[in-house]
Amino acid sequence: MQDWLKSRSLLFSQFFVILFALLLLVLDLGCVPIVRWFASLRGMGDTSRRGFLAVILVCSVFGWVLLFAMWRLLGNLRRAQVFTEQNIRLLHTVSLCCALAALICIAGCVFYLPYLLAAAAAGFMALIVRIVGNVFQKALDMKDELDLTI
Amino acid sequence: MEIRINLDVMMARRKIGSAELAERIGITPANLSILKTGKAKAVRFTTLMALCHELQCQPGDLLEFVDDEPGLGET
Numbered sequence: 568m569q570d571w572l573k574s575r576s577l578l579f580s581q582f583f584v585i586l587f588a589l590l591l592l593v594l595d596l597g598c599v600p601i602v603r604w605f606a607s608l609r610g611m612g613d614t615s616r617r618g619f620l621a622v623i624l625v626c627s628v629f630g631w632v633l634l635f636a637m638w639r640l641l642g643n644l645r646r647a648q649v650f651t652e653q654n655i656r657l658l659h660t661v662s663l664c665c666a667l668a669a670l671i672c673i674a675g676c677v678f679y680l681p682y683l684l685a686a687a688a689a690g691f692m693a694l695i696v697r698i699v700g701n702v703f704q705k706a707l708d709m710k711d712e713l714d715l716t717i
Numbered sequence: 718m719e720i721r722i723n724l725d726v727m728m729a730r731r732k733i734g735s736a737e738l739a740e741r742i743g744i745t746p747a748n749l750s751i752l753k754t755g756k757a758k759a760v761r762f763t764t765l766m767a768l769c770h771e772l773q774c775q776p777g778d779l780l781e782f783v784d785d786e787p788g789l790g791e792t
Contacts, residue, residue: 715758717748 581641588634591627598623611679618678626668633664650707658700665693721781724753727772742767 594601598620606616640657648654672686728738739749744764751757752764765776772779 712758715751715756717744717752717757717760717764 577641577645584634584638591630595627615678622671622675625671629664629668633661636660650710655700655703662693662696665689718786719783721783722755723781727774731772741771
């Protein structure tokens with residue numbers, strides 16, 4: 568059972584990337600009516616509603632970049648290309664997307680205060696992914712040294 | 718400041734080719750090339766021992782310390 572899970576772990580991850588891409592697509596397509604409904608429920612003004620919507624749309628751009636980077640990263644891992652410069656770049660891209668989304672969410676607090684929670688989560692995620700990228704960079708340096716030890 | 722590898726010189730003295738030496742010491746010709754061109758970052762004692770054995774020389778014949786920076790006593 569454990570071997571079966573291990574061998575399909577990357578496939579599962581790729582499946583979830585596709586799932587999140589579909590959810591993001593649904594959000595992009597349906598965010599205008601959803602936000603309109605939510606704004607009427609909360610009694611938001613027109614400016615707040617537009618700001619709320621703008622935050623979602625701008626963050627979704629970072630979401631697409633992030634999902635694409637993760638898809639490519641998982642593809643590289645499936646091809647057994649683990650400690651490479653490209654993967655480090657992809658991890659830094661993911662981290663940057665999270666950090667930018669966090670900044671947008673902080674700015675969005677003007678329109679909707681609970682965006683602060685999303686900003687904290689995205690910022691924390693950016694930090695974690697950045698550290699994983701640093702670990703990959705160190706591992707790549709060590710691999711290079713090992714490859715050049717005769 | 719670097720450690721220079723004089724493997725070429727010793728191989729020429731012993732009249733031995735890269736492919737033959739690589740086979741004798743049990744490393745790939747590609748790795749021997751890395752060693753010869755000075756791209757290697759480290760040399761295992763076992764490799765150095767095999768090289769010294771096959772080329773009948775001392776580690777100092779293969780490795781040379783080139784110092785182009787002033788040391789403690791030269792300031």
